[in-house]
Amino acid sequence: MEPAAFEEPGLVRRAADEFGSQALVVSLDVKRNLLGGYSTRIRNGKIDIKRKPVDAARYIISEGAGEILLYSIDGDGTWSGFDLKLLTEVSSSVGVPVIATGGAGSLLDATLAVKEAGVSAVAIGSLAVFQGKDLGVLIKFPSRPDQEAAFE
Known part of the structure; x- marks a missing residue:
């Protein structure tokens, strides 16, 4: 949907009306x-839409x-933490929930994204699936007490 949001005028509006x-989350x-600075991209990051x-x-x-799913191309797969500057710029400028993705390496990264950058949620794909950067698959998720402690 993300390229279409910029390439097909009116698509997002028609979907929202319907x-x-x-029910409408658009990925940036x-x-x-x-x-x-930052550039917004489409088509797997190949095309800069000049916004x-x-x-x-x-x-x-x-x-x-x-809602906005805000994806950091540079952070994806790095396990180096979310781009807090980017998240803060967008989340403080809009009145809808922002979901951070791209860069989570620890539960602390998720905490910082929520508490410092003001996002509403985080996506932690690799953090929940892999043992660590460049290591094998191990489906895991922070325990409920760890989750509650991170966001209290």
């Missing part, structure tokens, strides 16, 4: 540029998106 904004793929992430987020919200 199903409601609460973001990459750092050489000068330290800053905040502007892209505001656009899709104005079209009816009810």
